[in-house]
Amino acid sequence: MNGGEEENRTTQNIRLLPSPNPYSQKRSSKMPSSPLSPPPPQPLTPQSFRLGCRNGTYNTTTTLTIPTVQCNLLALPSRYAPSFAQLCARNPVSCPLLYSTLPGSPTTPLAPGANLTTDLPKYNVYKDGKLLTPDGTASVEEYWTRDHVGFLIGCSFSFEWALSAAGFPPKHTLCVPVKCVPMFRTGIPLSPAGEFTAGCVVVSMRAYKERDVEEVRRITRSFRRQHGEPVAWGWDGARMLGIEEKVRKGLVDFGEWVEIDGDAGEVPVFWGCGVTPQVAVMESRIEGVVISHVPGCMFVTDVPVEEEEEDPSPKL
């Protein structure tokens, strides 16, 4: 791995927040501040959420917790880093790469002060492609060696705020308590890269009325580094992905099932999903210790979710 300035390794399209965090200031300024009122509750900030993960307060899905960019995490021995970066480059809808760490450094400028080994709600640890921690683990400090390189990958949770704001809240976000989005392993193979020779595309599913699919496509399209627009939709789409039966029966591979109300005109809509690399690690039998998040339990950054501006000219 090359060295270089940590700040420079951040992708240019993501604006970093200056410190102190204006997001939390903005939220605070809306709170009542009269001396006659009781002291206002502290709003949940990315920093306080991550601290809550670190001290064990939060250990479940990050769906709609904080309106900043959320990330999938995958950390692996440095010898696999070049191939993994290529896997991301060749499969950018499944694996939109936002940042990679220096070997051994569990930090990122996307969340200054954060520790990637403690600040996620729950982790999966793999050894030689097999899951070591079937119930997840709250910290991976003991597994993350000086040789581990961490990759942060965009997540569709980042655009759920925009869907909700536009009047299309994903159904799992309306459940009480909030559910984790349903996810499926498809029959679509990944484009291989180096040691990553096996694995399939994993998708998240949200049900929408068929007549709303075009609008939902439009809303999510500009979130290019959070999987962007759907990869397929409708029952024809489910068939094309090779998962019609699983979806009809509600047999999720990850996350929690949420009904599709066919009588109300709903159909399944599928997006790329950052659980994909975990399947690639398992199916390619990557050797050594690989660290990831439990699906749905994401890394919450300080980066505000902003739609990437549509550029009418092709990006070359």
Place this chain on the structure above:
Amino acid sequence: MNGGEEENRTTQNIRLLPSPNPYSQKRSSKMPSSPLSPPPPQPLTPQSFRLGCRNGTYNTTTTLTIPTVQCNLLALPSRYAPSFAQLCARNPVSCPLLYSTLPGSPTTPLAPGANLTTDLPKYNVYKDGKLLTPDGTASVEEYWTRDHVGFLIGCSFSFEWALSAAGFPPKHTLCVPVKCVPMFRTGIPLSPAGEFTAGCVVVSMRAYKERDVEEVRRITRSFRRQHGEPVAWGWDGARMLGIEEKVRKGLVDFGEWVEIDGDAGEVPVFWGCGVTPQVAVMESRIEGVVISHVPGCMFVTDVPVEEEEEDPSPKL
């Protein structure tokens, strides 16, 4: 479409040749030049090859004609250009975008002096998603309007020189006359983008001994913008792509069939293919006139084929 300096629209990873072309000089310098010898035959240069296309001398596959970067061409009405650029970004193994023109301009700095409407061996023209020219046409001057935007996409022909130099010549290049590589429409859907909602991954196939597959993967891996390493290999790979039967029976969708010698231990190896966007245009029923090359009859640039340097750090 935005304007901007034509030169600046070239991707940085491709080095442009200074003029005059050192490639042709280098070739010329190896020719005998004694006044007692007959005048040396003129070596085929990218410029003379394109001129041969323009005047009708060349109208067949460009396989192993010139050792410079060859490209797939797709030109479409400008209103589709942003979605098509996104289709490429979301499917970079099938559609590695090298350059896009300004609307109406059939020129590119990848081949100064070339005219994209006359300088390919043979063209396909589509109207409203249907092929207008079943036998191909030698020129598209009458179809390319002031509103057409041309996209140049990397091609696997560019790495066939490297395969041959390493002792792994693709079998179709050994036929007399040279055949066009066999190509197949797979069952793998493209990631949709805007109006491009349908279409499948197209692959080219070259047969290699099973024991050579890893070396062939390694050689082609660094040609990242010419489809890079294979997307699948072996009969399991053919099955995964949904084309086992077509490949066993030699039923090509494009190009020409070349036998796979199972007794000699050969298996099929599949690479991404720039015919993919033509299928997307047809299946997505893109309106208006779309111009492309006849599969195998590529645009020959002046850019030398150089392996992109392996960078051990992830490219962010």
